[in-house]
Amino acid sequence: MKQLAERERVKARIRALLARTTQNGCTEAEALAAAEMVGRLLQHYALTMDEVALRQTPCVQQSVAWPGIRRRPIDCCIPALARFCDCKVWIQREDGKAAYVFFGMEQDVSLALYLHDVILRSITSESLMFRKNHRHLQGAALAGAQRRYQAGMATRVAERLEALRRTLHDELHRQHSQGRTLILAKDQTVEAAFKATTIRLVKGRGQVIRADHAYRDGYAAGDRVNLNRPLRQQDASLLR
Template identity: 30%
Template structure:
């Protein structure tokens, strides 16, 4: 894969040496011939040369794992790419979305919208009687965790149901190809599952509130977001 990318880059660079870009006719012709020789020598087709580029888009998520992390792979899936967690040098972590351009940037955009909505909803939940009646740090944290888990699950299902008008076949194919390309570049480490939030009777109201909060989030992403979503799968 790395060799093919390098060859494609060389061919593209040669093809860019045109009269319109400031080369003489002789230089342009020599570059075109060199590009054709490279393609013949390495059995590279025009289609392969013009393939979209794979790209990454990273969003910092802090140093501690949480139930919110289960949302990121769903965002990747609905945007036709894949994702992984990267440990940063400063101790923070980042979700890295990987796939064909412009899918990762779109996934990062959806991530920021969803993360902001979750953050605001948690702040509002901390003001409710359901949260304030809990007296200990442990029980309050348990309520927040249950609320957040339910909200993330609801929001994740809504995203997967919407798909922003893109067929599952296209999204799945793009995601699978992105994963294969990613695995050819990096050695990925499998993380242990995140401990599930409590689903007992004592957290039922918190979970109900989280479900409602997930249902209330506007996931149409606004005018700019809708325009960007249409780019997934090669749309115009």
């Protein structure tokens, strides 16, 4: 615990040194001396600039409204989606309306909202195809089969998100000697920001779905959902 506090003090010192620039009124000699000190501190404490800057990144929360208040098939993969994006998530109900609320660093929350829309659109379009391919079903039989199909899709998407998260973390560990420390620092930043709020979370109850033919077809359809990250603005030129 003492060592952790010392590292936080060092990171704060590094951030202060980084502010010593000619633009902020320092001489070139002072700015150069500050830059050299930053390099020595990073090396001595085995820190990275990503880890140092992490504490300065503010956390945000954004909502995704539901069309009603009833739970939906996409609920099955929301916890996995939040973990994949390093966010916290909860359901908020007010005045007869419901919404998911994602909490985390701004870029992570943006990714969660993007993937939520991708998954929801995929479930909707695949469900329309399911209905077309099962015209022999009517009424309650069709509605029940479609729910199981959608649940299968969401279950498979959740599994893929969990696997992708493990792969990304393993890759970060391989490429970066401080990868595990960076992930831990990010988790701690989000956790500390969340504790500063007055929000307290409780776990919801899961649904029991019969794994019949419709469920298995939906499970297979879950492999067709595009979970690739969106292009960053600086990457868009590569497509031109």
